[in-house]
Amino acid sequence: MSARRQGWGPLAAGALPLAFLGVLFLYPVARLLLLSVEDGSLRAFERAAADALYLGVLLETLKLSLIVAAICLVLAYPAAYFLATASRGWAALGFACLLLPFWSSILVRTYAWTIVLGRNGVVNRLLLETGLIAEPLALLNNEAGVVVGMVHVLLPYMVFPIYAVMLRIDRDLAAAASGLGASPWRVFTRIYFPLTLPGAFAGSVLVFVIALGFFVTPAILGGGRVVTIGLLIEDQVRRFLDWPFAAALAALLLAAAFLIQGTFQRVLRGETRWH
Amino acid sequence: MPFRLWMALVCFAITVLLNATVKAQNEPPKPAEIVVNGSGGAQEAGSKKAFFEEFEKRTGIKVVATSPPNFAKLAAMVKAGSVEWTIAELDIEEAIRAEQMGLLEPIDDKIVDRSRFPGEARTRKYVFSRAVYSTVMGYRTDAWPAGRGPKDWKDFWDTAKFPGPRAMQNRPVDNLEFALLADGVAPDKLYPLDVERAYRSLDKIKKHVAVWWKTGAQSAQLLIDKEVVLGTAWNGRYFAAISKGAPIHVEWNQGSLKESAFVIPKGAKDAYWGQRLFAVMTEAKLQAVYANFATYPGLNLDSIQFTDPKIAPQLPTHPANLPRQFWQDARWWADNGAAMEERWAKWVIAK
Numbered sequence: 001m002s003a004r005r006q007g008w009g010p011l012a013a014g015a016l017p018l019a020f021l022g023v024l025f026l027y028p029v030a031r032l033l034l035l036s037v038e039d040g041s042l043r044a045f046e047r048a049a050a051d052a053l054y055l056g057v058l059l060e061t062l063k064l065s066l067i068v069a070a071i072c073l074v075l076a077y078p079a080a081y082f083l084a085t086a087s088r089g090w091a092a093l094g095f096a097c098l099l100l101p102f103w104s105s106i107l108v109r110t111y112a113w114t115i116v117l118g119r120n121g122v123v124n125r126l127l128l129e130t131g132l133i134a135e136p137l138a139l140l141n142n143e144a145g146v147v148v149g150m151v152h153v154l155l156p157y158m159v160f161p162i163y164a165v166m167l168r169i170d171r172d173l174a175a176a177a178s179g180l181g182a183s184p185w186r187v188f189t190r191i192y193f194p195l196t197l198p199g200a201f202a203g204s205v206l207v208f209v210i211a212l213g214f215f216v217t218p219a220i221l222g223g224g225r226v227v228t229i230g231l232l233i234e235d236q237v238r239r240f241l242d243w244p245f246a247a248a249l250a251a252l253l254l255a256a257a258f259l260i261q262g263t264f265q266r267v268l269r270g271e272t273r274w275h
Numbered sequence: 276m277p278f279r280l281w282m283a284l285v286c287f288a289i290t291v292l293l294n295a296t297v298k299a300q301n302e303p304p305k306p307a308e309i310v311v312n313g314s315g316g317a318q319e320a321g322s323k324k325a326f327f328e329e330f331e332k333r334t335g336i337k338v339v340a341t342s343p344p345n346f347a348k349l350a351a352m353v354k355a356g357s358v359e360w361t362i363a364e365l366d367i368e369e370a371i372r373a374e375q376m377g378l379l380e381p382i383d384d385k386i387v388d389r390s391r392f393p394g395e396a397r398t399r400k401y402v403f404s405r406a407v408y409s410t411v412m413g414y415r416t417d418a419w420p421a422g423r424g425p426k427d428w429k430d431f432w433d434t435a436k437f438p439g440p441r442a443m444q445n446r447p448v449d450n451l452e453f454a455l456l457a458d459g460v461a462p463d464k465l466y467p468l469d470v471e472r473a474y475r476s477l478d479k480i481k482k483h484v485a486v487w488w489k490t491g492a493q494s495a496q497l498l499i500d501k502e503v504v505l506g507t508a509w510n511g512r513y514f515a516a517i518s519k520g521a522p523i524h525v526e527w528n529q530g531s532l533k534e535s536a537f538v539i540p541k542g543a544k545d546a547y548w549g550q551r552l553f554a555v556m557t558e559a560k561l562q563a564v565y566a567n568f569a570t571y572p573g574l575n576l577d578s579i580q581f582t583d584p585k586i587a588p589q590l591p592t593h594p595a596n597l598p599r600q601f602w603q604d605a606r607w608w609a610d611n612g613a614a615m616e617e618r619w620a621k622w623v624i625a626k
Contacts, residue, residue, distance in 0.1 A: 051621075053621055053624065053625060056626075057624060061346075067457050118500055118501070118502055119440070119500075119501055120500055120501035120502070138485075139501070140502070141485050161292060223485060223487065224445045224486060224487030224488070224489065224623065225484035225485075225486075225487065226625040227623075232624075233384050235620055237347075238345065238348070239347055239616065239620070240347060240616065240617065240620075241347035241350060241351055241372075
């Protein structure tokens, strides 16, 4: 009887969210994907594959997402370490710095970057007035601006998984290692860092996959010169009303996301087993 | 009062009453609101001031303004049989395409009096020409003093003589013409457009275009923010920026003139009240109110006499500006627009 209750309990708890996802997410996504083969042919996919341009955009998007994920990782690791080890007061301040922008609208944050990065923006004016540069740097309406904006938006998604893993690390391990004569650097590279890898992997996958579908930031900070697959899909839907083709591009994006997620997950599982 | 006068008055009153009831009987029921989908910005503010508020006062129907214009969405709504817009703005060539595709309700000339409109604007069966506008170049006066900057598209393309980042619209319309003019084609020899030559010319300017703008608001803001020193925009966008103090000079020479088009999508709810709004929008005095605000002159020839003489030189149709621009060939774009849009989308993302 009790086992039965245990058996039904989780299902009952999950029924509502599952129904929610099923009706409002899975069904529309399936419908969208079906659109790409609507007329019973793979014409939309053939078109995407035939033109090097579209695959080029997909590759560009992958590259952009990789750069963003890498920069996020480099920035987030020390930030997460700080949050996991700092005193309560400092950690609270750190969380505030991380979460306040996270809570504000992505549009507001993205437009704010145009004020900072523009030719007449804060950064360029500062550099010009101090005489460090003679001509304003091109920081906006190009890939650099898009990367900055995306890193800003996605950073918390990297910090939290790493932070969560760091919190769980048994500090006695490090104490034991140094007690056995390991230098702090050795303790870090041999004990601490490997233990944080699952968090770093999880954060990287999360950021990378979210970045793949990014739309608003490249649209605003890219000046029409940085084209991601998300922008291309929007163009097909809004401007050309070519839903089958847009659906084909979306399917390619989804496949890429699954492929990357799957590969990383396999690596990640290997990683945990290795311990 | 003499008996005859009494009788005349009574007859008059009865006629008026009868007329009113007959009219009321013929009129479809009044909705609480109708939706006009246009391009927002000063145009929307001007439309409210000139036409929408007047229409609300006369009929009691509220006009809800949405934006931006979207031809693909209009086509989708008509095909799906679920039209949200009573009236929609389109580029004139898109409107002609929509007409060819059977997506529009005809304009009811019994309600909409276009007798004082010139040329094709009077006779178009499905398209209401609401105003004339021009895509012109503008530059920051701290880059070049007013009048000493680029004077034509050859100059716009001349990055040695006029250095600095530029902005252009992320669409082929206008840009193909500008590219040909920059390459030496005479304004009266533009059509049919030599597309290959236009793209060869565009290839030369591409890396100097810092931003391909997508919205009208963006086009002027880029100059205000000093993001670019030279750009293209619809004349009213520059006017709005300049009247707020932006240091921008508008060069009318070789501007691209066209009509902006309003249509009623086929199957639109309350289409009758859309026609009635069009009727309001034909009135000369109201068109002048709109032109004074947005610098987009209406097509009613009588509206000129009501236009503020201080604003008149800012209108694309002013005698000093009109002959220096060219009329865009809406027919050419209606026939070739779809293919051109696709080619443009590829060109602009190609490295």
